[in-house]
Amino acid sequence: KAGVTQTPRYLIKTRGQQVTLSCSPISGHRSVSWYQQTPGQGLQFLFEYFSETQRNKGNFPGRFSGRQFSNSRSEMNVSTLELGDSALYLCASSRGPRSGNTIYFGEGSWLTVV
Amino acid sequence: GESVGLHLPTLSVQEGDNSIINCAYSNSASDYFIWYKQESGKGPQFIIDIRSNMDKRQGQRVTVLLNKTVKHLSLQIAATQPGDSAVYFCAEMGASQGGSEKLVFGKGTKLTVNP
Numbered sequence: 001k002a003g004v005t006q007t008p009r010y011l012i013k014t015r016g017q018q019v020t021l022s023c024s025p026i027s028g029h030r031s032v033s034w035y036q037q038t039p040g041q042g043l044q045f046l047f048e049y050f051s052e053t054q055r056n057k058g059n060f061p062g063r064f065s066g067r068q069f070s071n072s073r074s075e076m077n078v079s080t081l082e083l084g085d086s087a088l089y090l091c092a093s094s095r096g097p098r099s100g101n102t103i104y105f106g107e108g109s110w111l112t113v114v
Numbered sequence: 115g116e117s118v119g120l121h122l123p124t125l126s127v128q129e130g131d132n133s134i135i136n137c138a139y140s141n142s143a144s145d146y147f148i149w150y151k152q153e154s155g156k157g158p159q160f161i162i163d164i165r166s167n168m169d170k171r172q173g174q175r176v177t178v179l180l181n182k183t184v185k186h187l188s189l190q191i192a193a194t195q196p197g198d199s200a201v202y203f204c205a206e207m208g209a210s211q212g213g214s215e216k217l218v219f220g221k222g223t224k225l226t227v228n229p
Contacts, residue, residue: 031215042221043158048214090157090158092217094215096215097213097214105150107157108156
């Protein structure tokens with residue numbers, strides 16, 4: 001059974017550009033969450049989706065957005081990139097919501113903004 | 115200003131010893147707790163979880179203890195192996211949250227196992 005798949009794994013962008021990251025959850029999982037991990041702030045919640053609806057949103061500027069498709073796959077977008085957006089972006093999935101099932105993470109997308 | 119990295123607590127143990135990693139959580143209303151292991155360059159890997167109606171849960175070589183009175187969580191690893199070297203995070207999920215599964219993570223503890 002395939003795990004949570006994130007693409008791309010590594011990418012370099014220039015300040016001011018925008019980026020789209022993709023996440024395919026584990027088969028049968030309908031809940032997808034995104035987290036940002038940096039050395040300075042640790043793991044921070046970005047947003048959460050279930051049945052194409054955003055259930056919760058973290059304390060990030062509006063430049064960060066996401067969506068979920070009918071097949072549960074999810075994308076997140078960061079517009080007008082800043083140097084501080086350099087981070088590991090992690091996607092997690094579960095059968096959700098609050099179904100008592102385990103939340104699994106993907107390997108992440110490493111974003112470097114130069 | 116200059117970004118300062120998180121100061122991760124560290125734990126160094128000898129191979130074969132037992133390890134205990136501690137975590138203090140913040141929300142007394144949290145009802146679900148998870149331990150994750152993160153190796154360098156990889157995403158967090160689920161280890162074990164526990165609900166607030168329990169105070170102990172055991173897995174293979176791992177045990178999680180929950181003390182709700184002092185809001186403390188611990189992960190015990192028996193017979194620690196070099197492959198256990200990683201950063202360990204505790205995460206809490208608040209009760210209800212309108213159905214949200216948002217996790218709040220601790221800062222992490224870096225475990226080093228010496229052969």
